[in-house]
Amino acid sequence: MTPEYATPQDVQSVSDGVIPAPKVAALLEFAYVKLRGKVPGLNDRVAAGTIDRDAVKVVLVEMVQAVLRNTKGLRSETTGPFARSYDVSAASGLLKVTDEHLELLGLEADGGAATMLLADFGLPRCAHPDMGWC
Numbered sequence: 001m002t003p004e005y006a007t008p009q010d011v012q013s014v015s016d017g018v019i020p021a022p023k024v025a026a027l028l029e030f031a032y033v034k035l036r037g038k039v040p041g042l043n044d045r046v047a048a049g050t051i052d053r054d055a056v057k058v059v060l061v062e063m064v065q066a067v068l069r070n071t072k073g074l075r076s077e078t079t080g081p082f083a084r085s086y087d088v089s090a091a092s093g094l095l096k097v098t099d100e101h102l103e104l105l106g107l108e109a110d111g112g113a114a115t116m117l118l119a120d121f122g123l124p125r126c127a128h129p130d131m132g133w134c
């Protein structure tokens with residue numbers, strides 16, 4: 001059973017138009033599962049007060065809003081002489097836990113990228129003493 005951090009009414013209160021409550025409830029459920037996957041022990045942390053319950057609500061509502069603003073996940077669309085572009089960072093059409101969401105929860109974001117130095121010790125070293133590895 002999912003703890004009720006956010007309700008369809010919470011999403012509806014910040015949405016344009018009317019969205020069927022069952023659809024919003026399903027999206028909230030999926031968003032909760034994704035968030036719980038990114039934040040191990042989420043419920044325990046909320047119960048202990050180390051993560052703010054209202055912050056979880058904001059994160060879930062924002063995740064669902066990103067889907068509802070662009071349900072087809074379009075980057076742009078053209079109809080006749082009219083064209084429209086979507087800001088996929090705000091309306092990706094996907095349920096995503098962003099670094100900003102993690103920071104709102106008081107967690108350190110991983111940044112999503114890393115650099116790793118690789119060395120192939122099977123390669124011969126350079127003969128030049130000042131060069132080290134080639």
